[in-house]
Amino acid sequence: MRPIFSPVLVNDPFGDPGLYVDFKFEKRALLFDLGDLTALPPKKILRISDVFVSHTHMDHFFGFDRLLRICLGRDTGIRLYGPPGFAAQVGHKLAAYTWNLVENYPGGFVVDVWEVDSGWQASGTRLRCHKHFRCEPLDARHLHDGVLLDEPAFRVRAAFLDHGTPCLGFAIEEKTxxxxxxxxxxxxxxxxxxxxxxxxxxxxxxxxxxxxxxxxxxxxxxxxxxxxxxxxxxxxxxxxxPGQKICYVTDVAFHKDNVQRITALAADAAQLFIECVFLDQDADHAARKHHLTARQAGSIAREAGAKLVIPFHFSPRYAEREAELRGEIEAARAGSP
Incomplete structure (x- = not known):
């Protein structure tokens, strides 16, 4: 079975989190998180139709400016999705620039921003380049079962997770x-x-x-x-x-509610991209930082029944110990003590 998606991490596992999901049979891509995007050439960025942001800590959001700069002046649009407060944060980023010359730009670049709350109510804002990115409200909508985007060939579903702040996990579900x-x-x-x-x-x-x-x-x-x-x-x-599922989970605390929501979201995933920030010997530090250890990530992957697990978001403190992180997550996924 040939999947319609080709997912790849934007950066190496010690770099900013981000997942680029290319469509094999269309000139289109999805992006999960907006950290450092310098590894993506403009031709890849211009394929992006939708961006799903887990939360707005700097290493997940500062790449918005690169996305914006490459898309400005082009007759295209992009949809952004994020947690509560996201629309205002995008608006503040755009308000930081002066737009007095945008009427001369040849393309009418448009940004649609959707923020969702824990009750899966989505409020939207449209921001048009030729209108100086002034906010235009979109009709609110209810998202059934956490589905942010639903198209004939696939859907993108989210789960509300906890990182000391609301954080979204995502699953791309290929349909039949x-x-x-x-x-x-x-x-x-x-x-x-x-x-x-x-x-x-x-x-x-x-x-x-x-x-x-x-x-x-x-x-x-x-x-x-x-x-x-x-x-x-x-x-x-x-x-x-049945189609395949790709799941992306990052920046989450290890506790019962998070584990239940992640395992439901990632159940039987063909590929699970999951953060693996600390070794389990540093579990107390991981708890203070609201992150997973490699062992915790592996146990979640095992419980979810994920077929392939791709760890990322390694702490730089393990720059010389990458093999230990990978070994620990694999051992936990295999059920080793």
Whole structure:
């Protein structure tokens, strides 16, 4: 099964937290946290459609300015999501600059900011470059089951966690995954081509089975075209399987409520990106800082049933002891004492 996402940490595990999730079949990406973004070239930043910010400590938010600078003057938009108070914080960042010349910018860059509360009420603000980023309220909405973004192929879900301040954990959930049986295509005399993406799109948006699908391709014998009902192609050449889940959790205290919420969010995740800040010998220090130790992160991953665990957010005090952090989280995930 080929997932539609390609997730990668923005920085090395000792750097600022951040996860860049590229779409394999679209010119689009999602970003989780806005710390140091200098590792991302402009062409990657310009692919970002949505940014999900766990909380606004500096190492998770100061990269907003780089994002803004690269997007200014372009005819594009971006959506930001964050915890309570987030909209005002974005507004304050924008208010720190002078915008008297933005009318001359060729593109009408727009920022939509959504902040959510613990009752999953979302309040939104639109800020337009050509209007000097003055706040325009958007209609409030209720988020069912913590779902921040819901599209035909995937959804992004959040959980409220505790870091001494409200902090969001996130899961990207691919919906039904559509696999193509290439041998069955050949049996029907069909070739692969761009039309398969159109077929998959029709399935993910739950189009009726009678929807006509145009199968077309070009080879050395010229152009070919055939039309089938969607239902027939689903039965003959497609395999529908549950999609994968990618989870991102950082900056959380180790206590019962957090553990329960994280394990629910990350249950059976294909990939769990989880902070691994301290060794367990420094558990008291970790508790004071509201962070996880490697052992605690590993035990959470084990309880969640995550298939692959990628630790990050290592404390610089372990710059020469990275292998110990990795060994401790893996031992805990395996259930070793």
């Amino acid at each position: 995954h559509v696999n193509v049986w290439k041998n069955r295509l050949a049996e029907l005399g069909l070739a692969v081509g761009p039309w398969l993406k159109e077929l998959k799109d029709a399935v993910t948006r739950n189009a009726p089975d009678e929807t006509p699908v145009r199968a077309w391709w070009r080879d050395r014998n010229g152009e070919h075209e055939r039309v089938f009902p969607l239902g027939a192609l689903k039965a003959e050449v497609l395999r529908l399987v």
